[in-house]
Amino acid sequence: MQVRDAMTETVLTVGPGHTLRQAAKSMAERKVGAAIVLDPEQPGPGILTERDILESVGAGQDPDSERVADHLSANLTFASPDWSLERAAEAMVRGGFRHLVVVHDGETVGVLSIRDIVRCWTKDGATSSMPREETPA
Secondary structure, eight states: OBHHHHSBSSOOEEOTTSBHHHHHHHHHHHTOSEEEEOOTTSSSOEEEEHHHHHHHHHTTOOTTTOBGGGTOBOSOOEEOTTSBHHHHHHHHHHHTOSEEEEEETTEEEEEEEHHHHHHHHHHTTOOOOOOOOOOOO
């Protein structure tokens, strides 16, 4: 199975000037864990994740005054739609993140989350058998 089979094609985008609260509200409404950040001043997209918002709030910062531009990840690992899901999962584990921006011919075409990968693998019938616990006699 390939990234194109699992990615979300309709992505949430926010601007760098949005507040963290505005971004969090949009993410909650769309039930997504990440938003693509488009900044005309930057060469490519960034990403804002739940983790970025959580770290800011946990540090005591005000989500009504903190701007997306100050909390996004800009140095991204991009996935290609023709990557295998295994390759995407490996990139996520290696990089310590849960979302990949999917790019084709220089254009953002989707986002792939670890949840998307798990959904596809379980839908495909992937299983992991758990050993049965023996009950003491």
